[in-house]
Amino acid sequence: MAKIVITEFMDDAAVAALAQQHEAHYDQGLADRQDDIAALAGDAAAIIVRNRTQVNEALLDAAPGLKCVGRLGVGLDNIDTDACKARNIAVFPATGANNASVAEYVIANAMLLLRGAYQSTNAMLQGEWPRQALMGRELAGHTMGLVGFGAIAREVAVRASVLGMDIIAHDPYVMADDPGWQIARNVSLDGLLELADVVSLHTPLNDKTRHMINAEALSRMKRDAVIINAARGGVIDEEALGAALAKGSLGGAALDVFETEPLTAEAGMKFSGLKNLVLTPHIAGVTVESNIRVSALTVQNVLNHLTGSGL
Template identity: 35%
Template sequence: MPKVLITDNIASEGIELLQKNVPTDIKRGLTPEELVDIIGDYDALVVRSETKVTSPVIEAGRNLKVVARAGIGVDNIDLDAATRAGIAVVNAPIGNTVAAAEHTLALMLSLARNVPQAYASMKEGQWQRSAFMGIEVRNKTLGIIGLGRVGSEVARRASSFGMRLIAFDPFVAPDFAARLGVTTMTLDELLPQADFITLHTPLTPGTTKMINKEQLAKMKPGARLINVARGELVDEDALLQALENEQLAGVALDVFTNEPPGDLPLLRHPRLMATPHLGASTQEAQREVAIEAAEQVIAVLNGQPARNTVNAPFVPPEVHAILAPYVPVASMVGRLLTNMARGQFIGVTLRYQGEIATHNTAILKAAALVGLLSPVSGEVVNMINAPVLAQQRGLQITEQTSSDGLEYASLISATLHTTGDDITIAGTSLRDEPHLVRVNDYWMDVAPSTPYLLFVDNQDQPGTIGAVGTVAGRRNINISFMEVGRIAPRGQAMMVLGVDDPISADALDEIMALPQIDNARVVAM
């Protein structure tokens, strides 16, 4: 009979659900050594954030089939070690969605009516009605940055306040946003229009300090900013400066770059309202995430798939050997599409040509969606949950097959449809390595073996390659390889350069300023 071990505090409803279905032990406060000593006796481990599920724990868990986190984050679990050991890692990303959305609205209303300041004044025995004149949220514009689970719930609730809703999230379909009563736009369009701005994006290299000095300067004077997502999304020094120069009327933060934030000068500003990461701190949310985690543990122990598996599964043994080399090809194609696209996502058309088209391509579709969504999702995206996440974002997925593989035995191509220009990427597998063979109308052969790829749209004329190489050399950017695709001699062309070093925004601007260059984009591989 399988056994479950719980080592952290989770809500009683989750514990009771487990106990009704499987023998369950509760042992809180274990040292790492104690956990390693006993974990071999258990088939499942349930934790929150306190227990560190390290590689030694995974190695000692000879019977482990699943590790469950009663919450969304899995930073305390060694995903690589679990994946190598064939152990499913599941989390509970849905249960705290409403709690985070409601906390966002609580902070917004408190900012509008100066609730914390008025409360503090009253506690000091004062009666200062005129000092705390507020504003109504009715007829105000709420700018939602990130229209995922929490952002969508904020939109649904804010609409009942009679607010105008606008959002920046290029990775959701416009139809999905429209059903929420939200108008999508670029970040530069949103910032000067919004009276309130709330952040709900995942933390990625591209979103770190996305609200910085430059973006704060674009906001409507007197706007109010709310962050219940991740502290690293905001430049805290720039935020303090925006409060001091009265660019912003108020700021509400539930999250910080460092938690606890310590002696942070920002906290002492009178128009800064702060709470200690309470977004998910409701009785209901804790109950929901405990039940969500318990349900998935029971599913895995019963041999069923869990809906929120966060570590990449192994390729199922029943998948034909012909398809296996094309899983990384599909993922590469999806990742390149996301990094090179411009405009709001609408949908994607996947095409399978050649020998792979004669097989069930479900795993290739999932792999392509993993590549497409991983760079922009706040959740760990894998081949189990990627189709569901795409559906939640309202993306239209079309698949086409053809036995004609052109000059390749098999070819995967995908066209991302956006409100801007569509983009097409195609790839194949050569010598069991993914190869990029097409970008829009340009055919080429690139094996992405470097950390970064630089795509340069240019005029095919003498000196172009040298000009780009000169900028790279001056900037100490090492070029590993270069490939050129062109429509016709001295016509439009595309250079693809594999580089070993990051390319700064300044370096990219310098390349794009070259007279023969039309555009340049960097993709981190």
């Protein structure tokens, strides 16, 4: 029986499935206590995390018996994959399990931001009737621009196309003959920023993508365009985005990810008082359904690997 440490929230049924075969230590608050994770992982064969737990050199050094890392999600920027590889520690993201949830998040926010009519409850209850002020736009007939054209972006493309949007995308790593281009037009990044009414980001965070959307990039966008980031926080320069929204050179934004998470009151000051802005706490890929799928897939990956390791 192997020890498995789970540091962030997970579907209860999946935890129970692990506990039937191994010693499962589940504490969804561990992500806030990195030192405690290291102490618990000292004799662990596996660790299961989301995006807040830092699987770094220090943690790996503290867990000499670690065989694998299960990631409840797909982003790996909180996991030192090179260090894991050097130690022969397998890393298992839950690839594909939350695609639909993120795609629906993007479409929902595209509707919210273009329509601009869903924050009128207080005004209505105060006796106002701001009908003309809340005349928004439809998705149909407008252009969805996808920065990055992987699996989640393609889910967005399918949904946006059904709603009557024109789809354009930029991804230098997708070959020109990829069948995905049948539902999206392949354009340059500058061309996408200039043409899109809705820009949705779907890139990992690395040295090439950090602050890819900076002041210069934002200045290329249409004045009434909106941008949605459910990928990684550092892809957008938040100071530049706040400034663009404040001066009215951008139509709106939805952010589910931030340069520093959790977003503190101090860090959030750059967005204070802005209209047509949606902020959510990294939940685009987290729904009841996706949590079940992500957790089940992670359990399957970890159990298979431990069984193959003779544990």
